[in-house]
Amino acid sequence: MAKNTLSITDNRTGKTYELPVTDDTIKAIDLRPLKFDDTDFGLMSYDPAFTNTASCRSQITFIDGDRGILWYRGYPIEQLAEMSTFPETAYLLLHGELPTQAEYEQWIYEITHHTFLHENVKKLVEGFRYDAHPMGMLVSTLAALSTFYPESKEVRDPEVRRKQIYRLIAKTPTLAAFAYRHSRGLPYVQPDNDLSYAGNFLNMLFRMSEVSYEPNPVLEKALDVLFILHADHEQNCSANAMRSVGSSLADPYCSSAAAAAALYGPLHGGANEAVLRMLHEIGTVKNVPKFIEKVKTGEGTRLMGFGHRIYKNYDPRAKIIKQIADQVFEVMGRNPLLDIALELERIALQDDYFVKRKLYPNVDFYSGIIYQAMGFPVEMFPVLFAIGRMPGWLAQWQEMLLDAEQKIARPRQVYTGHKQRDYLPLERRGGVPEPERKPARAAT
Numbered sequence: 001m002a003k004n005t006l007s008i009t010d011n012r013t014g015k016t017y018e019l020p021v022t023d024d025t026i027k028a029i030d031l032r033p034l035k036f037d038d039t040d041f042g043l044m045s046y047d048p049a050f051t052n053t054a055s056c057r058s059q060i061t062f063i064d065g066d067r068g069i070l071w072y073r074g075y076p077i078e079q080l081a082e083m084s085t086f087p088e089t090a091y092l093l094l095h096g097e098l099p100t101q102a103e104y105e106q107w108i109y110e111i112t113h114h115t116f117l118h119e120n121v122k123k124l125v126e127g128f129r130y131d132a133h134p135m136g137m138l139v140s141t142l143a144a145l146s147t148f149y150p151e152s153k154e155v156r157d158p159e160v161r162r163k164q165i166y167r168l169i170a171k172t173p174t175l176a177a178f179a180y181r182h183s184r185g186l187p188y189v190q191p192d193n194d195l196s197y198a199g200n201f202l203n204m205l206f207r208m209s210e211v212s213y214e215p216n217p218v219l220e221k222a223l224d225v226l227f228i229l230h231a232d233h234e235q236n237c238s239a240n241a242m243r244s245v246g247s248s249l250a251d252p253y254c255s256s257a258a259a260a261a262a263l264y265g266p267l268h269g270g271a272n273e274a275v276l277r278m279l280h281e282i283g284t285v286k287n288v289p290k291f292i293e294k295v296k297t298g299e300g301t302r303l304m305g306f307g308h309r310i311y312k313n314y315d316p317r318a319k320i321i322k323q324i325a326d327q328v329f330e331v332m333g334r335n336p337l338l339d340i341a342l343e344l345e346r347i348a349l350q351d352d353y354f355v356k357r358k359l360y361p362n363v364d365f366y367s368g369i370i371y372q373a374m375g376f377p378v379e380m381f382p383v384l385f386a387i388g389r390m391p392g393w394l395a396q397w398q399e400m401l402l403d404a405e406q407k408i409a410r411p412r413q414v415y416t417g418h419k420q421r422d423y424l425p426l427e428r429r430g431g432v433p434e435p436e437r438k439p440a441r442a443a444t
Protein backbone atom coordinates (compact mmCIF):
# COMPACT_ATOMS: atom_id res chain seq x y z
CA MET A 1 0.00 0.00 0.00
CA ALA A 2 1.24 3.51 -0.84
CA LYS A 3 2.62 5.32 2.19
CA ASN A 4 2.04 8.99 2.99
CA THR A 5 5.72 9.70 3.27
CA LEU A 6 8.53 11.14 1.21
CA SER A 7 11.92 9.44 1.08
CA ILE A 8 14.86 11.71 0.50
CA THR A 9 18.40 10.57 -0.09
CA ASP A 10 21.01 13.14 0.82
CA ASN A 11 23.71 12.52 -1.78
CA ARG A 12 26.21 14.48 0.30
CA THR A 13 26.12 11.76 2.96
CA GLY A 14 24.34 8.86 1.30
CA LYS A 15 21.74 8.82 4.11
CA THR A 16 18.05 8.34 3.39
CA TYR A 17 15.33 10.05 5.40
CA GLU A 18 11.60 9.39 5.48
CA LEU A 19 9.44 12.49 5.94
CA PRO A 20 5.70 12.39 6.72
CA VAL A 21 3.43 13.91 4.08
CA THR A 22 0.28 15.53 5.51
CA ASP A 23 -2.26 17.28 3.29
CA ASP A 24 0.18 17.07 0.36
CA THR A 25 2.72 18.97 2.40
CA ILE A 26 6.02 18.22 4.08
CA LYS A 27 7.08 20.29 7.05
CA ALA A 28 10.10 22.43 6.24
CA ILE A 29 11.38 21.76 9.76
CA ASP A 30 11.54 18.03 8.93
CA LEU A 31 14.37 18.87 6.54
CA ARG A 32 16.54 20.16 9.36
CA PRO A 33 17.95 16.76 10.39
CA LEU A 34 19.54 16.49 6.93
CA LYS A 35 23.09 17.52 7.80
CA PHE A 36 26.36 16.75 6.13
CA ASP A 37 28.18 16.73 9.49
CA ASP A 38 27.55 17.66 13.11
CA THR A 39 28.55 21.30 12.60
CA ASP A 40 26.02 21.79 9.81
CA PHE A 41 22.87 23.77 10.73
CA GLY A 42 20.70 21.44 8.66
CA LEU A 43 18.86 21.68 5.38
CA MET A 44 16.36 24.48 4.81
CA SER A 45 13.91 25.09 1.98
CA TYR A 46 14.45 28.27 -0.06
CA ASP A 47 11.29 29.95 -1.29
CA PRO A 48 11.56 33.65 -2.10
CA ALA A 49 8.06 35.18 -2.39
CA PHE A 50 6.55 32.02 -0.83
CA THR A 51 5.55 30.58 -4.19
CA ASN A 52 5.34 27.03 -2.89
CA THR A 53 5.18 27.39 0.87
CA ALA A 54 2.07 27.08 3.03
CA SER A 55 2.50 29.37 6.03
CA CYS A 56 -0.60 28.23 7.90
CA ARG A 57 -3.56 25.92 8.02
CA SER A 58 -6.70 27.88 7.27
CA GLN A 59 -10.43 27.23 7.12
CA ILE A 60 -11.43 30.62 5.77
CA THR A 61 -11.04 30.82 2.01
CA PHE A 62 -10.42 28.24 -0.67
CA ILE A 63 -9.13 29.05 -4.15
CA ASP A 64 -8.59 26.60 -6.96
CA GLY A 65 -6.64 28.78 -9.34
CA ASP A 66 -6.69 26.29 -12.22
CA ARG A 67 -10.45 25.91 -12.16
CA GLY A 68 -11.21 29.54 -11.27
CA ILE A 69 -12.96 28.67 -7.99
CA LEU A 70 -13.29 30.88 -4.92
CA TRP A 71 -15.17 29.89 -1.75
CA TYR A 72 -15.54 31.69 1.56
CA ARG A 73 -16.03 29.10 4.32
CA GLY A 74 -17.17 26.68 1.62
CA TYR A 75 -19.71 29.00 -0.03
CA PRO A 76 -19.03 29.81 -3.70
CA ILE A 77 -18.38 33.49 -4.32
CA GLU A 78 -21.06 33.54 -7.04
CA GLN A 79 -23.77 32.54 -4.51
CA LEU A 80 -22.59 35.05 -1.93
CA ALA A 81 -22.46 37.85 -4.52
CA GLU A 82 -25.99 37.04 -5.62
CA MET A 83 -27.70 36.30 -2.31
CA SER A 84 -25.67 37.59 0.63
CA THR A 85 -24.77 41.08 1.78
CA PHE A 86 -21.34 42.39 2.66
CA PRO A 87 -22.03 42.56 6.42
CA GLU A 88 -23.38 39.00 6.37
CA THR A 89 -20.34 37.80 4.38
CA ALA A 90 -18.09 39.56 6.87
CA TYR A 91 -19.85 37.69 9.68
CA LEU A 92 -19.39 34.43 7.80
CA LEU A 93 -15.67 34.99 7.30
CA LEU A 94 -15.14 35.87 10.94
CA HIS A 95 -17.40 33.28 12.57
CA GLY A 96 -17.19 30.39 10.13
CA GLU A 97 -20.98 30.07 9.69
CA LEU A 98 -23.78 32.22 8.29
CA PRO A 99 -25.62 34.03 11.12
CA THR A 100 -29.07 33.17 12.41
CA GLN A 101 -31.63 36.00 12.32
CA ALA A 102 -30.81 37.00 15.91
CA GLU A 103 -27.06 36.83 15.33
CA TYR A 104 -27.43 38.86 12.16
CA GLU A 105 -29.42 41.59 13.90
CA GLN A 106 -26.91 41.81 16.73
CA TRP A 107 -24.02 41.94 14.25
CA ILE A 108 -25.66 44.70 12.21
CA TYR A 109 -26.38 46.62 15.41
CA GLU A 110 -22.73 46.43 16.48
CA ILE A 111 -21.16 47.36 13.16
CA THR A 112 -23.65 50.21 12.76
CA HIS A 113 -23.09 51.61 16.25
CA HIS A 114 -19.31 51.77 16.09
CA THR A 115 -19.05 53.90 12.98
CA PHE A 116 -18.32 57.25 14.63
CA LEU A 117 -14.76 58.51 15.04
CA HIS A 118 -13.26 60.39 17.94
CA GLU A 119 -13.09 64.11 17.08
CA ASN A 120 -9.31 63.99 17.39
CA VAL A 121 -9.17 61.64 14.38
CA LYS A 122 -10.83 64.40 12.38
CA LYS A 123 -8.04 66.75 13.44
CA LEU A 124 -5.48 64.18 12.40
CA VAL A 125 -7.05 63.93 8.94
CA GLU A 126 -7.15 67.72 8.72
CA GLY A 127 -3.38 67.75 9.20
CA PHE A 128 -2.74 66.08 5.85
CA ARG A 129 -1.93 68.11 2.76
CA TYR A 130 -4.89 68.77 0.47
CA ASP A 131 -3.44 66.38 -2.15
CA ALA A 132 -2.42 63.56 0.21
CA HIS A 133 -3.17 60.13 -1.23
CA PRO A 134 -6.19 58.74 0.67
CA MET A 135 -4.44 55.40 1.05
CA GLY A 136 -1.62 57.07 2.98
CA MET A 137 -4.27 58.72 5.13
CA LEU A 138 -6.05 55.41 5.68
CA VAL A 139 -2.87 53.58 6.68
CA SER A 140 -1.99 56.33 9.17
CA THR A 141 -5.44 56.72 10.67
CA LEU A 142 -5.90 52.96 11.07
CA ALA A 143 -2.68 52.85 13.07
CA ALA A 144 -3.72 55.99 14.97
CA LEU A 145 -6.89 54.26 16.18
CA SER A 146 -4.70 52.05 18.38
CA THR A 147 -3.93 55.13 20.47
CA PHE A 148 -7.63 55.63 21.16
CA TYR A 149 -8.20 52.02 22.19
CA PRO A 150 -5.14 51.01 24.22
CA GLU A 151 -6.97 47.92 25.53
CA SER A 152 -6.75 46.54 21.98
CA LYS A 153 -3.28 45.23 22.70
CA GLU A 154 -4.84 42.49 24.84
CA VAL A 155 -5.12 40.37 21.73
CA ARG A 156 -5.41 37.10 23.67
CA ASP A 157 -8.68 38.25 25.24
CA PRO A 158 -11.63 37.15 23.05
CA GLU A 159 -13.91 39.93 24.34
CA VAL A 160 -11.32 42.57 23.51
CA ARG A 161 -10.84 41.07 20.06
CA ARG A 162 -14.57 41.05 19.41
CA LYS A 163 -14.86 44.74 20.25
CA GLN A 164 -11.96 45.75 18.00
CA ILE A 165 -13.42 43.67 15.16
CA TYR A 166 -16.69 45.64 15.41
CA ARG A 167 -14.76 48.87 15.52
CA LEU A 168 -12.50 48.13 12.57
CA ILE A 169 -15.31 46.95 10.32
CA ALA A 170 -17.50 49.88 11.34
CA LYS A 171 -14.91 52.67 11.32
CA THR A 172 -12.89 51.86 8.20
CA PRO A 173 -15.53 53.34 5.84
CA THR A 174 -15.68 56.46 8.03
CA LEU A 175 -11.89 56.86 7.88
CA ALA A 176 -12.00 56.29 4.12
CA ALA A 177 -14.80 58.81 3.61
CA PHE A 178 -13.05 61.45 5.75
CA ALA A 179 -9.89 60.98 3.68
CA TYR A 180 -11.93 61.49 0.49
CA ARG A 181 -13.77 64.57 1.77
CA HIS A 182 -10.48 66.05 2.94
CA SER A 183 -8.96 65.68 -0.52
CA ARG A 184 -11.98 67.50 -1.98
CA GLY A 185 -11.97 70.23 0.65
CA LEU A 186 -15.49 69.22 1.69
CA PRO A 187 -16.88 69.06 5.24
CA TYR A 188 -16.91 65.59 6.76
CA VAL A 189 -20.27 63.82 6.82
CA GLN A 190 -21.14 61.85 9.94
CA PRO A 191 -22.41 58.26 9.61
CA ASP A 192 -26.15 57.73 9.19
CA ASN A 193 -27.20 54.70 11.24
CA ASP A 194 -30.43 54.28 9.28
CA LEU A 195 -28.59 53.36 6.09
CA SER A 196 -27.02 50.07 5.03
CA TYR A 197 -23.25 49.59 5.28
CA ALA A 198 -22.67 50.48 1.63
CA GLY A 199 -25.44 53.11 1.62
CA ASN A 200 -23.94 54.87 4.62
CA PHE A 201 -20.53 54.86 2.96
CA LEU A 202 -22.02 56.55 -0.12
CA ASN A 203 -23.71 59.03 2.21
CA MET A 204 -20.44 59.91 3.96
CA LEU A 205 -18.74 60.36 0.58
CA PHE A 206 -21.26 62.16 -1.55
CA ARG A 207 -23.86 63.87 0.63
CA MET A 208 -23.97 67.60 0.02
CA SER A 209 -26.84 69.76 1.28
CA GLU A 210 -29.57 67.09 1.41
CA VAL A 211 -31.37 66.82 4.74
CA SER A 212 -31.14 63.07 4.47
CA TYR A 213 -29.21 61.17 1.84
CA GLU A 214 -30.84 58.43 -0.20
CA PRO A 215 -28.32 56.24 -1.95
CA ASN A 216 -29.13 55.04 -5.43
CA PRO A 217 -30.15 51.39 -4.86
CA VAL A 218 -28.26 50.13 -7.94
CA LEU A 219 -25.02 51.79 -6.84
CA GLU A 220 -25.57 50.71 -3.23
CA LYS A 221 -26.02 47.09 -4.33
CA ALA A 222 -23.06 47.27 -6.73
CA LEU A 223 -20.78 48.58 -4.00
CA ASP A 224 -22.01 45.94 -1.57
CA VAL A 225 -21.20 43.20 -4.11
CA LEU A 226 -17.78 44.71 -4.84
CA PHE A 227 -17.04 44.62 -1.11
CA ILE A 228 -18.10 40.94 -1.00
CA LEU A 229 -15.79 40.12 -3.91
CA HIS A 230 -12.86 41.73 -2.12
CA ALA A 231 -13.62 40.39 1.37
CA ASP A 232 -10.90 37.74 1.49
CA HIS A 233 -8.44 36.00 -0.76
CA GLU A 234 -6.53 33.60 1.50
CA GLN A 235 -2.79 34.20 1.94
CA ASN A 236 -2.36 37.22 -0.34
CA CYS A 237 0.30 39.85 0.31
CA SER A 238 -1.80 41.98 2.68
CA ALA A 239 -3.28 39.01 4.60
CA ASN A 240 0.26 37.76 5.02
CA ALA A 241 1.29 41.20 6.32
CA MET A 242 -1.65 41.15 8.76
CA ARG A 243 -0.70 37.72 10.05
CA SER A 244 2.99 38.49 10.15
CA VAL A 245 2.67 41.77 12.06
CA GLY A 246 -0.13 40.33 14.20
CA SER A 247 2.10 37.38 15.11
CA SER A 248 4.24 39.74 17.19
CA LEU A 249 0.99 40.38 19.15
CA ALA A 250 0.73 43.94 17.85
CA ASP A 251 -2.79 45.31 18.25
CA PRO A 252 -5.22 44.88 15.33
CA TYR A 253 -5.16 48.58 14.38
CA CYS A 254 -1.41 48.55 13.77
CA SER A 255 -1.63 45.11 12.14
CA SER A 256 -4.37 46.23 9.77
CA ALA A 257 -2.44 49.41 9.00
CA ALA A 258 0.40 47.12 7.91
CA ALA A 259 -2.03 45.07 5.83
CA ALA A 260 -3.40 48.25 4.23
CA ALA A 261 0.16 49.37 3.48
CA ALA A 262 0.79 46.05 1.72
CA LEU A 263 -2.41 46.50 -0.23
CA TYR A 264 -1.30 49.92 -1.44
CA GLY A 265 1.33 48.55 -3.84
CA PRO A 266 0.53 48.45 -7.59
CA LEU A 267 1.03 44.69 -7.74
CA HIS A 268 -1.72 44.19 -5.17
CA GLY A 269 -4.55 46.63 -4.35
CA GLY A 270 -3.04 49.42 -6.37
CA ALA A 271 -3.56 47.43 -9.55
CA ASN A 272 -7.01 48.81 -10.38
CA GLU A 273 -5.62 52.32 -10.18
CA ALA A 274 -2.83 51.18 -12.50
CA VAL A 275 -5.41 49.64 -14.88
CA LEU A 276 -7.23 52.94 -15.22
CA ARG A 277 -4.02 54.85 -15.86
CA MET A 278 -3.11 52.25 -18.47
CA LEU A 279 -6.51 52.56 -20.18
CA HIS A 280 -6.16 56.35 -20.26
CA GLU A 281 -2.69 56.02 -21.71
CA ILE A 282 -3.94 53.70 -24.46
CA GLY A 283 -6.62 56.28 -25.22
CA THR A 284 -8.59 54.59 -28.00
CA VAL A 285 -9.53 51.11 -29.15
CA LYS A 286 -7.36 51.38 -32.23
CA ASN A 287 -4.20 51.74 -30.08
CA VAL A 288 -4.82 48.42 -28.36
CA PRO A 289 -2.86 46.10 -30.71
CA LYS A 290 0.21 48.37 -30.53
CA PHE A 291 -0.02 48.41 -26.73
CA ILE A 292 -0.27 44.62 -26.55
CA GLU A 293 2.85 44.31 -28.71
CA LYS A 294 4.73 46.60 -26.33
CA VAL A 295 3.66 44.48 -23.36
CA LYS A 296 4.85 41.32 -25.10
CA THR A 297 8.26 42.67 -26.02
CA GLY A 298 8.72 43.92 -22.48
CA GLU A 299 9.25 47.51 -23.71
CA GLY A 300 6.18 48.84 -22.02
CA THR A 301 4.50 47.96 -18.75
CA ARG A 302 2.73 44.72 -17.99
CA LEU A 303 -0.88 44.42 -18.99
CA MET A 304 -2.25 45.63 -15.67
CA GLY A 305 -5.26 43.73 -14.34
CA PHE A 306 -4.05 40.57 -16.04
CA GLY A 307 -2.35 37.61 -14.44
CA HIS A 308 -2.43 36.30 -10.92
CA ARG A 309 -0.15 34.31 -8.69
CA ILE A 310 -2.92 31.79 -7.98
CA TYR A 311 -5.50 32.04 -10.77
CA LYS A 312 -4.39 30.40 -13.97
CA ASN A 313 -7.93 30.73 -15.31
CA TYR A 314 -10.51 33.52 -15.50
CA ASP A 315 -10.77 35.10 -12.03
CA PRO A 316 -14.35 34.27 -10.90
CA ARG A 317 -14.62 37.74 -9.35
CA ALA A 318 -13.85 39.38 -12.69
CA LYS A 319 -16.84 37.57 -14.23
CA ILE A 320 -19.21 38.91 -11.55
CA ILE A 321 -17.76 42.40 -11.84
CA LYS A 322 -18.35 42.43 -15.58
CA GLN A 323 -22.05 41.83 -14.91
CA ILE A 324 -22.24 44.61 -12.33
CA ALA A 325 -20.63 46.97 -14.82
CA ASP A 326 -23.68 46.86 -17.08
CA GLN A 327 -26.03 47.72 -14.19
CA VAL A 328 -23.86 50.63 -13.06
CA PHE A 329 -23.47 51.99 -16.59
CA GLU A 330 -27.26 51.99 -16.99
CA VAL A 331 -27.47 54.44 -14.10
CA MET A 332 -24.30 56.45 -14.58
CA GLY A 333 -23.73 56.25 -18.33
CA ARG A 334 -21.26 54.04 -20.12
CA ASN A 335 -17.59 54.53 -19.29
CA PRO A 336 -15.80 54.85 -22.65
CA LEU A 337 -12.77 53.08 -21.16
CA LEU A 338 -14.86 49.91 -21.13
CA ASP A 339 -14.47 49.53 -24.90
CA ILE A 340 -10.69 49.68 -24.59
CA ALA A 341 -10.77 47.11 -21.78
CA LEU A 342 -13.03 44.76 -23.75
CA GLU A 343 -10.73 45.00 -26.76
CA LEU A 344 -7.64 44.36 -24.62
CA GLU A 345 -9.32 41.30 -23.15
CA ARG A 346 -10.47 40.04 -26.56
CA ILE A 347 -7.00 40.31 -28.11
CA ALA A 348 -5.10 39.05 -25.06
CA LEU A 349 -7.27 35.96 -24.64
CA GLN A 350 -6.40 34.91 -28.20
CA ASP A 351 -2.74 35.83 -28.08
CA ASP A 352 -0.18 33.10 -27.60
CA TYR A 353 1.89 35.14 -25.16
CA PHE A 354 -1.01 35.43 -22.69
CA VAL A 355 -2.50 32.00 -23.39
CA LYS A 356 0.81 30.21 -22.84
CA ARG A 357 1.39 32.00 -19.54
CA LYS A 358 -2.24 31.50 -18.46
CA LEU A 359 -2.78 35.23 -18.02
CA TYR A 360 -6.47 36.10 -17.59
CA PRO A 361 -8.26 39.22 -16.35
CA ASN A 362 -8.16 39.47 -12.57
CA VAL A 363 -10.52 41.28 -10.20
CA ASP A 364 -8.84 44.63 -10.84
CA PHE A 365 -9.28 44.65 -14.58
CA TYR A 366 -12.90 45.85 -14.51
CA SER A 367 -13.34 47.12 -10.95
CA GLY A 368 -11.62 50.45 -11.66
CA ILE A 369 -13.88 51.18 -14.60
CA ILE A 370 -16.94 50.65 -12.41
CA TYR A 371 -15.55 52.70 -9.55
CA GLN A 372 -14.83 55.52 -11.94
CA ALA A 373 -18.33 55.36 -13.41
CA MET A 374 -19.67 55.56 -9.84
CA GLY A 375 -17.81 58.82 -9.33
CA PHE A 376 -14.79 57.65 -7.34
CA PRO A 377 -11.43 59.26 -8.14
CA VAL A 378 -8.69 56.72 -8.92
CA GLU A 379 -6.83 57.39 -5.66
CA MET A 380 -9.85 55.99 -3.81
CA PHE A 381 -9.73 52.59 -5.54
CA PRO A 382 -7.31 50.86 -3.18
CA VAL A 383 -9.20 52.42 -0.28
CA LEU A 384 -12.41 50.75 -1.47
CA PHE A 385 -10.50 47.50 -1.72
CA ALA A 386 -9.29 47.95 1.87
CA ILE A 387 -12.85 48.45 3.20
CA GLY A 388 -13.91 45.22 1.52
CA ARG A 389 -10.83 43.33 2.68
CA MET A 390 -11.00 44.37 6.34
CA PRO A 391 -13.15 41.38 7.48
CA GLY A 392 -10.78 39.03 5.67
CA TRP A 393 -7.74 40.56 7.38
CA LEU A 394 -9.45 40.28 10.75
CA ALA A 395 -10.52 36.68 10.14
CA GLN A 396 -6.95 35.77 9.13
CA TRP A 397 -5.55 37.60 12.15
CA GLN A 398 -7.93 35.88 14.57
CA GLU A 399 -7.30 32.46 13.05
CA MET A 400 -3.54 33.01 13.40
CA LEU A 401 -3.90 33.98 17.07
CA LEU A 402 -6.01 30.92 17.85
CA ASP A 403 -3.69 28.52 16.02
CA ALA A 404 -1.49 26.67 18.51
CA GLU A 405 1.04 25.92 15.77
CA GLN A 406 1.70 29.61 15.06
CA LYS A 407 4.44 31.71 16.63
CA ILE A 408 6.01 35.02 15.75
CA ALA A 409 6.57 34.90 11.98
CA ARG A 410 10.26 34.90 11.33
CA PRO A 411 11.63 33.43 8.09
CA ARG A 412 15.15 32.15 7.64
CA GLN A 413 17.58 33.45 5.05
CA VAL A 414 20.43 32.18 2.92
CA TYR A 415 23.26 34.54 3.81
CA THR A 416 25.31 35.47 0.75
CA GLY A 417 27.24 38.42 2.21
CA HIS A 418 30.85 38.81 3.37
CA LYS A 419 32.57 36.42 5.73
CA GLN A 420 33.73 38.07 8.97
CA ARG A 421 36.14 40.99 8.35
CA ASP A 422 37.78 43.65 10.48
CA TYR A 423 36.58 47.21 10.81
CA LEU A 424 38.79 49.83 9.15
CA PRO A 425 38.85 53.39 10.47
CA LEU A 426 37.72 55.96 7.91
CA GLU A 427 41.23 57.26 7.04
CA ARG A 428 42.43 53.75 6.16
CA ARG A 429 39.64 52.92 3.70
CA GLY A 430 41.37 54.26 0.57
CA GLY A 431 39.98 56.67 -2.02
CA VAL A 432 40.70 60.38 -2.19
CA PRO A 433 39.79 62.05 1.09
CA GLU A 434 36.93 64.55 0.89
CA PRO A 435 38.08 68.18 1.31
CA GLU A 436 37.38 69.32 4.80
CA ARG A 437 33.94 70.89 4.91
CA LYS A 438 33.46 73.88 7.13
CA PRO A 439 29.94 74.65 8.35
CA ALA A 440 28.47 77.57 6.37
CA ARG A 441 28.66 80.74 8.38
CA ALA A 442 25.45 82.62 8.96
CA ALA A 443 25.35 86.01 7.25
CA THR A 444 26.08 88.75 9.67
Ligand SMILES: CC(C)(COP(=O)(O)OP(=O)(O)OC[C@H]1O[C@@H](n2cnc3c(N)ncnc32)[C@H](O)[C@@H]1OP(=O)(O)O)[C@@H](O)C(=O)NCCC(=O)NCCS
Nearest residue numbers: 267268271295302303304305306307308309357362363364
Ligand atom coordinates in the same frame (compact mmCIF):
# COMPACT_ATOMS: atom_id res chain seq x y z
C1 LIG B 1 -0.25 39.49 -10.32
C2 LIG B 1 1.20 39.24 -10.69
C3 LIG B 1 2.06 40.13 -9.77
C4 LIG B 1 1.54 37.78 -10.43
O1 LIG B 1 2.88 37.61 -10.65
P1 LIG B 1 3.68 36.25 -10.55
O2 LIG B 1 2.81 35.15 -10.05
O3 LIG B 1 4.89 36.55 -9.75
O4 LIG B 1 4.00 35.91 -12.05
P2 LIG B 1 5.31 36.29 -12.81
O5 LIG B 1 5.65 37.73 -12.56
O6 LIG B 1 6.35 35.27 -12.48
O7 LIG B 1 4.86 36.12 -14.33
C5 LIG B 1 4.93 34.91 -15.08
C6 LIG B 1 5.13 35.25 -16.55
O8 LIG B 1 3.99 35.96 -17.03
C7 LIG B 1 4.34 37.28 -17.43
N1 LIG B 1 3.31 38.18 -16.89
C8 LIG B 1 2.68 38.09 -15.69
N2 LIG B 1 1.74 39.03 -15.59
C9 LIG B 1 1.79 39.73 -16.74
C10 LIG B 1 1.06 40.84 -17.19
N3 LIG B 1 0.11 41.40 -16.46
N4 LIG B 1 1.35 41.33 -18.43
C11 LIG B 1 2.32 40.77 -19.17
N5 LIG B 1 3.04 39.71 -18.78
C12 LIG B 1 2.79 39.21 -17.57
C13 LIG B 1 5.69 37.56 -16.78
O9 LIG B 1 6.43 38.52 -17.50
C14 LIG B 1 6.31 36.19 -16.81
O10 LIG B 1 6.74 35.94 -18.13
P3 LIG B 1 8.12 35.13 -18.41
O11 LIG B 1 7.83 33.75 -17.88
O12 LIG B 1 8.31 35.22 -19.85
O13 LIG B 1 9.17 35.83 -17.61
C15 LIG B 1 1.49 39.57 -12.18
O14 LIG B 1 0.67 38.76 -13.00
C16 LIG B 1 1.29 41.05 -12.50
O15 LIG B 1 2.20 41.85 -12.32
N6 LIG B 1 0.05 41.44 -12.99
C17 LIG B 1 -0.23 42.82 -13.25
C18 LIG B 1 -0.59 43.51 -11.95
C19 LIG B 1 -1.95 43.11 -11.44
O16 LIG B 1 -2.93 43.09 -12.19
N7 LIG B 1 -2.04 42.83 -10.12
C20 LIG B 1 -3.29 42.51 -9.48
C21 LIG B 1 -3.32 41.16 -8.89
S1 LIG B 1 -4.92 40.82 -8.23
